[in-house]
Amino acid sequence: MMASQPSKSTLYDSSIWGEEDVSSGKAAKDENFPVGSLLISRQLRPHVQAYYDFARVIDDIADSETLTPEEKINRLNGMEAVLCKDVPAPDRSDVWTARRLHNSFIETGVSFDTATDLIIAFRQDAVKTRYKTLDELVNYCRYSANPVGHFLLKLHKEGPDTIPASDALCTSLQILNHLQDCKTDLIKLDRCYIPSDLMQEYQVTIDDILADKTSFPLRKIFNRLLDYIDALNKEAEDLPRLTRDRRLRLESAVIVYLAKFLTQRLRTEDPLAGRVKLSKKDVLCSTLKSFRHFM
Structure with missing residues (x-):
């Protein structure tokens, strides 16, 4: 059972807040995609x-x-x-x-x-530390990732027609992040976002995700998920076209291209051997490709 909402009178209780701020050590430099970049007005x-x-x-x-x-x-x-x-x-x-x-x-x-x-x-x-199906994972992304796109679109007064493409992009980014950090999430938090039905289908265990390199069966799962992400990225291509604000249009285009570059990197590089990251060249190419959307 989840804890109930604290009343106004209990909000100073140290049992709620603890003694100090909690920080995971993550920072903006650890993000693959620009958040609040100079492209925003x-x-x-x-x-x-x-x-x-x-x-x-x-x-x-x-x-x-x-x-x-x-x-x-x-x-x-x-x-x-x-x-x-x-x-x-x-x-x-x-x-x-x-x-x-x-x-x-x-x-x-x-x-x-x-x-x-x-x-x-x-x-x-x-x-919750395990997800049984891809549908269950996508529903999690509905709350963990898609609201970020909704926030930016509503802040820029964009129309509801932008929401489906934005949701596709945000879900893509979230699952890409899960693939990047699958080993780290398991070690540090005992959290696994790889759908367990796929693991069962390919006879993959938790030990496979903790290994130093990706096994052939686990690579098949990664590729299945990346195929799904390819479809999301394809749907996300509509977002720049539908976005009225020129700055946000350019930013969304950059992020769509970055998602595609990272998807390709995860197909050819091993996230268990080290965190797969975008290169400076990926960022530059994504930016240059996106300028056609600024007109």
């Missing part, structure tokens, strides 16, 4: 940064190696209470990200569910 950039900072804090809570599942859920509930109601809470930098995003949503009119949906996903991460 200067006027909107602070709102994107507020969203990113909040998302990073709640992600760090869910990925903490020291908090218990109950402690994670309590903290996530507390962050949601501060975000949605701007209630009193400890004056700390992690809590302040929720207050700042609350103010951003009030100012811009962007809906709160673009952030609370992320909390749904991270509560799930606190208690």
Whole structure:
């Protein structure tokens, strides 16, 4: 059972917040894809940064190696209470990200569910460590990744016709990240996003994911998932065409190309031998290819 939402009177309780901020050690430099880049207009950039900072804090809570599942859920509930109601809470930098995003949503009119949906996903991460099917994984991405695209589109006042392509792109990026970090997630968090029905079909075990190199059966699973990602990337190609804002159109085009480059790298490189990353050349090529969408 998940912990109930904390009342206003309990939000100062150290059992909810702990003694200090929780950080997973991740940083913007670890991201494959630009978040709040210079392509976003200067006027909107602070709102994107507020969203990113909040998302990073709640992600760090869910990925903490020291908090218990109950402690994670309590903290996530507390962050949601501060975000949605701007209630009193400890004056700390992690809590302040929720207050700042609350103010951003009030100012811009962007809906709160673009952030609370992320909390749904991270509560799930606190208690769920295995996924049976690809459909189950895609449903997780609905909450863990797709809201980021919804936030950017709503912030830029884009129409609902952009949502399907955005969802395809965000789901693609999320599953790509799962493939990149499959070994690390298992070692640090005992979390595996590789669908267990595929593992059973190809007779792959957890030990295969912990190995120093990808076995032939595990490579077949990776390729099955990458085939699915190829289809998502194809659908995502519509996003730049449908996006009215020129800056966001260019940014979305860059990210679509980066997703394609990373998909190809994961086909030819081994994520168990080391984290597969985009190269500077990939970024440059993606940027140059995208300028045709800026017109």
